[in-house]
Amino acid sequence: MRIVTGAVLPRLRKRLLVGLCSLLLSLPALGQGFSLNPPGTCTLGRGGTGVAQPCADGSAVALNPAGLALINRLAVSSGATLYLSRGSFTDDYTEQETRLKEQPVLVPHLFAATQAAPDLTVGFGAYMPYGLELQWPRTFEGSFVSYRTRMQTTYLQPTLAYRLSDRVMVGAGPVLAVSTVALWQQLDLSQQEALPGVPFAALGIPVGTSFANVKMESDEAYGLGGHVGMLIQVTEQFRIGLRYLSAIKLNYSGTIRFSPLSTGIIIPATVELSGQTIPAGTPLDVVLASLGAYDRLTDQEAETELTMPAQFAAGFSWQATPELTLLFDYQWTGWSAFNKFTIETEGGGSIERIQDYRNTHTLRTGLLFQASPILEVRLGYTYAQGAAPSKTVTPLLPDANRNLIMLGTGWRLGRGVVLDLAYQYVRQDDRRGRVVDPAPGTEPTPALNSGLYQIGAHVASVTVSVSL
Amino acid sequence: MNRNRWHMTFRPLRWGLFGLLLLALGCQDEGLLPPEPTGGTLFARYVAIGNSITAGYQSGGINATLQQQAYPVLLARAMGTPFNLPLLRDPGCPPPLVNILTGERLGGLPGDFCAYRQVPPPRIINNVAVPGAKVIDVLTNLGEGTSANTLTLLLLGGRTQLEAAAEAHPTFVSVWIGNNDVLGAAIAGNTALITPVNTFQQRYTQMLNELQAMGVQGGLLIGVANVTVIPHFSPGIAYAQAEQAGAFPPTFDVADNCATTGATALVPFSYAFGELLAAAMQGQAVTLDCVNDPRMLSPDETDTIVQTVQQYNAFIQQQADQMGWAYLDPNVKLLELKNQGQIPIFPDVNSSEPFGPYFSLDGVHPSAAAHRLVAQEAAAAINAVYGTNLQVQ
Numbered sequence: 001m002r003i004v005t006g007a008v009l010p011r012l013r014k015r016l017l018v019g020l021c022s023l024l025l026s027l028p029a030l031g032q033g034f035s036l037n038p039p040g041t042c043t044l045g046r047g048g049t050g051v052a053q054p055c056a057d058g059s060a061v062a063l064n065p066a067g068l069a070l071i072n073r074l075a076v077s078s079g080a081t082l083y084l085s086r087g088s089f090t091d092d093y094t095e096q097e098t099r100l101k102e103q104p105v106l107v108p109h110l111f112a113a114t115q116a117a118p119d120l121t122v123g124f125g126a127y128m129p130y131g132l133e134l135q136w137p138r139t140f141e142g143s144f145v146s147y148r149t150r151m152q153t154t155y156l157q158p159t160l161a162y163r164l165s166d167r168v169m170v171g172a173g174p175v176l177a178v179s180t181v182a183l184w185q186q187l188d189l190s191q192q193e194a195l196p197g198v199p200f201a202a203l204g205i206p207v208g209t210s211f212a213n214v215k216m217e218s219d220e221a222y223g224l225g226g227h228v229g230m231l232i233q234v235t236e237q238f239r240i241g242l243r244y245l246s247a248i249k250l251n252y253s254g255t256i257r258f259s260p261l262s263t264g265i266i267i268p269a270t271v272e273l274s275g276q277t278i279p280a281g282t283p284l285d286v287v288l289a290s291l292g293a294y295d296r297l298t299d300q301e302a303e304t305e306l307t308m309p310a311q312f313a314a315g316f317s318w319q320a321t322p323e324l325t326l327l328f329d330y331q332w333t334g335w336s337a338f339n340k341f342t343i344e345t346e347g348g349g350s351i352e353r354i355q356d357y358r359n360t361h362t363l364r365t366g367l368l369f370q371a372s373p374i375l376e377v378r379l380g381y382t383y384a385q386g387a388a389p390s391k392t393v394t395p396l397l398p399d400a401n402r403n404l405i406m407l408g409t410g411w412r413l414g415r416g417v418v419l420d421l422a423y424q425y426v427r428q429d430d431r432r433g434r435v436v437d438p439a440p441g442t443e444p445t446p447a448l449n450s451g452l453y454q455i456g457a458h459v460a461s462v463t464v465s466v467s468l
Numbered sequence: 469m470n471r472n473r474w475h476m477t478f479r480p481l482r483w484g485l486f487g488l489l490l491l492a493l494g495c496q497d498e499g500l501l502p503p504e505p506t507g508g509t510l511f512a513r514y515v516a517i518g519n520s521i522t523a524g525y526q527s528g529g530i531n532a533t534l535q536q537q538a539y540p541v542l543l544a545r546a547m548g549t550p551f552n553l554p555l556l557r558d559p560g561c562p563p564p565l566v567n568i569l570t571g572e573r574l575g576g577l578p579g580d581f582c583a584y585r586q587v588p589p590p591r592i593i594n595n596v597a598v599p600g601a602k603v604i605d606v607l608t609n610l611g612e613g614t615s616a617n618t619l620t621l622l623l624l625g626g627r628t629q630l631e632a633a634a635e636a637h638p639t640f641v642s643v644w645i646g647n648n649d650v651l652g653a654a655i656a657g658n659t660a661l662i663t664p665v666n667t668f669q670q671r672y673t674q675m676l677n678e679l680q681a682m683g684v685q686g687g688l689l690i691g692v693a694n695v696t697v698i699p700h701f702s703p704g705i706a707y708a709q710a711e712q713a714g715a716f717p718p719t720f721d722v723a724d725n726c727a728t729t730g731a732t733a734l735v736p737f738s739y740a741f742g743e744l745l746a747a748a749m750q751g752q753a754v755t756l757d758c759v760n761d762p763r764m765l766s767p768d769e770t771d772t773i774v775q776t777v778q779q780y781n782a783f784i785q786q787q788a789d790q791m792g793w794a795y796l797d798p799n800v801k802l803l804e805l806k807n808q809g810q811i812p813i814f815p816d817v818n819s820s821e822p823f824g825p826y827f828s829l830d831g832v833h834p835s836a837a838a839h840r841l842v843a844q845e846a847a848a849a850i851n852a853v854y855g856t857n858l859q860v861q
Contacts, residue, residue: 201587
């Protein structure tokens with residue numbers, strides 16, 4: 001699909017959109033699948049909770065659109081989150097560890113809301129519920145599956161919230177998703193055909209002989225969805241909240257680019273191949289060129305489709321004492337929509353990756369302590385179930401169950417200015433995974449798993465919010 | 469806020485934080501690591517370096533069946549460790565001989581036939597041995613004195629044995645290399661082709677240094693076989709007796725010197741049968757001369773080869789002792805078999821085992837039974853040094 005949405009957007013508005021999205025840089029996956037933490041420093045510090053009691057910084061746009069109705073003035077917040085993920089794969093057999101490339105990534109976020117009428121609040125948020133960037137060294141044995149993956153999906157969400165009564169608030173907003181996806185991998189010569197029906201592996205070329213680099217990169221894709229929420233003030237101290245974020249299907253078009261790589265192999269003895277005498281000492285690259293192997297590596301247009309999964313969340317908040325509030329959220333995410341990843345090339349070929357993700361459940365708890373009129377201390381814990389089944393834990397996304405602990409503070413500086421700080425430690429369960437794809441036409445199985453993925457991360461966030 | 473109030477209000481937070489830390493850090497992931505080798509962690513990754521014997525070559529050919537009969541496969545089984553082979557497709561590359569007189573090979577295919585490798589191949593190869601390899605071939609594929617061949621490409625993809633071994637990050641290695649540093653000279657009857665002892669030592673040392681640099685924790689060095697004992701070589705007198713017994717056609721003449729001055733000269737089977745007898749069968753008159761034919765191995769030349777092998781092995785054993793590795797001298801068992809009559813002086817061409825039960829149809833390479841013997845001897849040598857209990861069935 002070509003970018004139909006792009007055709008209906010005025011050019012200037014599209015440029016603004018693209019510029020805004022470019023502020024939201026790529027980052028490692030720190031939620032389940034390729035989902036990210038609920039956005040905002042305040043929310044991060046309290047364990048990602050807030051469906052029943054969103055922060056007052058406008059991030060209710062993402063946490064629960066109905067929560068905007070709690071804002072009775074202009075609120076603007078802007079900040080950034082620093083992600084430092086680290087991880088490794090340890091091969092079962094060689095016991096060699098390959099580490100993820102560690103690169104700190106700064107991700108800005110932006111929310112705004114204002115009361116438009118006594119019971120009506122309008123808001124806007126730009127946030128990234130789904131995103132991923134993982135980079136392994138090119139020498140990684142899994143580089144033939146992927147050595148770098150990047151997916152950025154930004155949700156732009158104008159929102160209206162309305163107070164139906166003293167106890168009930170609702171909110172909703174359309175979501176425009178702007179997304180790009182890119183995948184880097186190497187081609188394994190051993191799997192390519194040398195002679196009709198004879199792969200190079202049959203001629204002795206070792207598994208994992210890279211002979212070309214492949215970069216598959218999409219243009220921006222656009223999709224539409226919606227986000228609705230409701231808040232019910234049950235008692236003065238107890239409130240419940242619900243929200244639903246629809247799935248958004250994105251159709252990407254892009255280009256597959258090939259760059260030849262030297263195999264570094266020298267033919268050790270004079271051999272006959274396809275009627276040709278190849279003298280000892282000939283570089284294999286010369287043989288490949290004479291066989292036309294590099295001629296097949298022409299850049300191609302390609303298309304793919306991804307669905308950003310739906311989310312349903314419910315939670316409550318309980319103000320136990322004037323200083324202490326407890327929060328609890330449950331979230332269901334429809335990861336079963338990510339069952340496969342298919343890239344269709346212009347020549348009619350296709351590359352298919354079975355994913356078979358399963359729907360997941362996430363539990364979040366938070367604790368807010370008003371230490372003084374100007375200082376709120378936050379604490380949180382999240383358990384996020386991994387979405388990937390055992391057969392699809394790969395370098396593309398070595399998913400697993402995660403435990404996250406968070407600490408945060410909100411410090412009222414005066415004149416409606418609040419400084420939020422948060423820290424998160426992510427401990428993903430170690431998980432066995434694979435570094436090879438199944439043979440063409442066969443399903444992946446856990447029997448292909450050959451090592452252990454160990455992933456963790458440190459996250460720090462800061463936001464300044466202003467209420468006028 | 470006074471100090472007490474801070475203390476009282478933060479107390480629940482402290483306990484909460486402690487609980488969260490326990491939740492996040494206390495989880496122990498179990499069942500994630502692969503099982504250890506039953507023979508012990510020393511054998512976690514075993515790599516075999518060598519030549520045709522270690523690769524599993526028998527009867528002038530090699531295929532998957534023969535590769536799986538090789539002694540390192542049996543040793544790895546005793547170690548309980550994974551052992552991947554670069555398996556060749558049937559009938560082989562080349563297919564093994566099925567008849568030593570006619571030269572017929574498995575599948576009726578010619579000697580230059582190659583069925584390539586089985587796919588998909590293993591990512592790591594544990595048996596990196598290549599037929600024809602000398603010590604220098606373990607180090608490099610190209611250059612003077614090397615003997616890389618089609619199987620070097622097919623089995624290792626153009627890597628050297630050391631390069632392929634390094635990819636397995638071996639914890640234990642066995643090395644049986646050096647036979648071809650003398651065998652070629654013996655078959656050609658030309659001792660000038662022997663790798664000089666000091667050159668051999670220099671290359672062998674370099675190989676061991678590179679293996680140690682890989683982090684190898686232990687190993688087994690197997691000495692060079694006394695190639696003059698193998699049934700591929702028969703004394704001239706045996707040919708004279710065979711002629712008297714009417715074993716040869718009239719066009720095949722055995723010179724009188726084979727029964728007298730050349731009685732102890734060693735005649736290579738590949739020359740006498742493979743070249744002379746083959747020509748005689750075609751009607752060409754040929755003579756086997758045990759004294760004047762340079763292809764014969766004279767007693768002096770035999771002595772030179774035997775002494776060279778002894779010098780090689782003294783050095784190999786010294787290296788093993790210095791490194792605390794196991795050492796196996798194959799010639800003890802080889803001579804024992806010879807003395808027991810298990811290695812025939814002259815091939816019985818009418819038998820299914822013309823070179824006896826311990827040698828295959830080329831008279832050079834051990835049979836499956838001999839590989840089992842080698843594996844048992846190797847296990848005993850390893851057990852003696854490392855206190856292990858490897859049992860080869």
